[in-house]
Amino acid sequence: MIAQYQRLKKWVLNPAALGLIVTTTIACQPQSLPKVTSSENFIPAANLVSQKQAIYRSDRYGFQFSYSPKYFVVDDKTNKPSSKDNLLTTIDIWTQQHAKKIRSGAYEGGTEYPANVSVRVYKNPQKLPLQK
Numbered sequence: 001m002i003a004q005y006q007r008l009k010k011w012v013l014n015p016a017a018l019g020l021i022v023t024t025t026i027a028c029q030p031q032s033l034p035k036v037t038s039s040e041n042f043i044p045a046a047n048l049v050s051q052k053q054a055i056y057r058s059d060r061y062g063f064q065f066s067y068s069p070k071y072f073v074v075d076d077k078t079n080k081p082s083s084k085d086n087l088l089t090t091i092d093i094w095t096q097q098h099a100k101k102i103r104s105g106a107y108e109g110g111t112e113y114p115a116n117v118s119v120r121v122y123k124n125p126q127k128l129p130l131q132k
Contacts, residue, residue: 061088061121073099086123093117 056074057064067074076091094102098114107113 056091058089058091058121063121065119067093071096075099088121088123090121091119093119 052068052070053066054069054074055064055066056076058076073094073096074091075094076089094114094116098116101107102113
């Protein structure tokens with residue numbers, strides 16, 4: 001248990017992970033609290049920690065993060081970056097259920113995609129820290 005806590009603490013203090021957590025927190029701010037009618041999308045935190053972890057690694061951009069492939073899908077091919085705002089790439093992290101719906105075309109025709117985590121990598125010629 002202590003080893004899991006220390007791994008989690010190390011992961012949370014990692015700058016890339018911290019950015020991922022902040023991005024998720026900001027992106028998932030609801031306008032009002034939704035009514036919970038089903039627990040099918042609920043993933044207990046204990047399950048996330050206890051499952052085998054996979055590692056997404058980008059040697060090109062020099063970062064990595066771990067995730068549970070049982071619950072999540074990492075998609076680095078969906079969004080093609082444009083040259084505006086110095087965006088180099090976008091990596092989306094979806095739940096397994098949402099990824100299946102996306103692949104099946106359930107969101108085509110203008111339907112808004114569900115909430116997810118989106119990691120964006122930008123050019124940083126001035127070598128500014130993540131906070132800036």
